[in-house]
Amino acid sequence: MEENTTAPEDSRQPSAHDLEVLSRQLGRPVRDVVEIPARCVCGNPLVAATAPRLSNGTPFPTTFYLTHPVITSAVSRLEAAGLMNDMNERLAADEHLAAAYRSAHDHYLAARWAIGERSAIGPVPEIDGVSAGGMPTRVKCLHVLVGHSLAAGPGVNPLGDEAIAGISEWWTADRCYCDGAWDTTGDAPSRDLSRHGPQGLPEIVGRPAPVRKAADTAGGGT
Numbered sequence: 001m002e003e004n005t006t007a008p009e010d011s012r013q014p015s016a017h018d019l020e021v022l023s024r025q026l027g028r029p030v031r032d033v034v035e036i037p038a039r040c041v042c043g044n045p046l047v048a049a050t051a052p053r054l055s056n057g058t059p060f061p062t063t064f065y066l067t068h069p070v071i072t073s074a075v076s077r078l079e080a081a082g083l084m085n086d087m088n089e090r091l092a093a094d095e096h097l098a099a100a101y102r103s104a105h106d107h108y109l110a111a112r113w114a115i116g117e118r119s120a121i122g123p124v125p126e127i128d129g130v131s132a133g134g135m136p137t138r139v140k141c142l143h144v145l146v147g148h149s150l151a152a153g154p155g156v157n158p159l160g161d162e163a164i165a166g167i168s169e170w171w172t173a174d175r176c177y178c179d180g181a182w183d184t185t186g187d188a189p190s191r192d193l194s195r196h197g198p199q200g201l202p203e204i205v206g207r208p209a210p211v212r213k214a215a216d217t218a219g220g221g222t
């Protein structure tokens with residue numbers, strides 16, 4: 001049993017076992033995972049932190065990737081129920097919420113910078129100011145916001161926190177939901193058959209050999 005509250009240094013480092021669990025959770029091999037910023041009470045990863053620049057050179061703005069299948073499917077239910085539309089309407093109408101969400105965006109960028117420093121990636125100017133999930137003004141992917149909230153802890157991303165509260169029927173942080181949540185038999189996936197992840201990655205990632213274009217392609221989406 002490990003405590004999960006503050007993610008001390010030694011629990012951030014992905015072990016070989018962590019990487020295997022991640023590939024089983026996602027059904028594909030993982031690459032460029034540099035930290036495990038949130039864990040189940042049992043110690044298994046909930047969120048993977050990907051390097052801000054992949055080993056093939058591609059800038060990668062989506063730092064916090066929700067990997068636990070129980071949480072990802074629960075968050076998908078919220079998306080299917082239309083929660084993002086509701087959040088976007090509230091962001092447009094509620095200045096306090098909008099300001100808190102902009103702060104979450106700033107936090108995301110600072111956390112990514114810190115991960116880049118710790119993993120010796122260095123600056124990634126192509127994604128300066130670009131976070132993920134629709135931040136700072138829209139909600140485009142709840143999985144991204146939940147991944148951020150689990151990594152950052154409560155009180156940082158108001159809409160991620162809200163989504164976590166919204167899935168309490170299916171997942172809560174105080175319990176382990178790992179048993180049976182992914183295939184633990186046979187070899188872990190070693191070939192990437194999935195092509196893309198489910199979490200609404202920005203257009204500048206997930207394609208081979210992206211052409212470096214003007215900054216307007218990295219403007220955080222529309």
Ligand SMILES: [Zn+2]
Nearest residue numbers: 040042176178
């Ligand atoms: Zn667990």
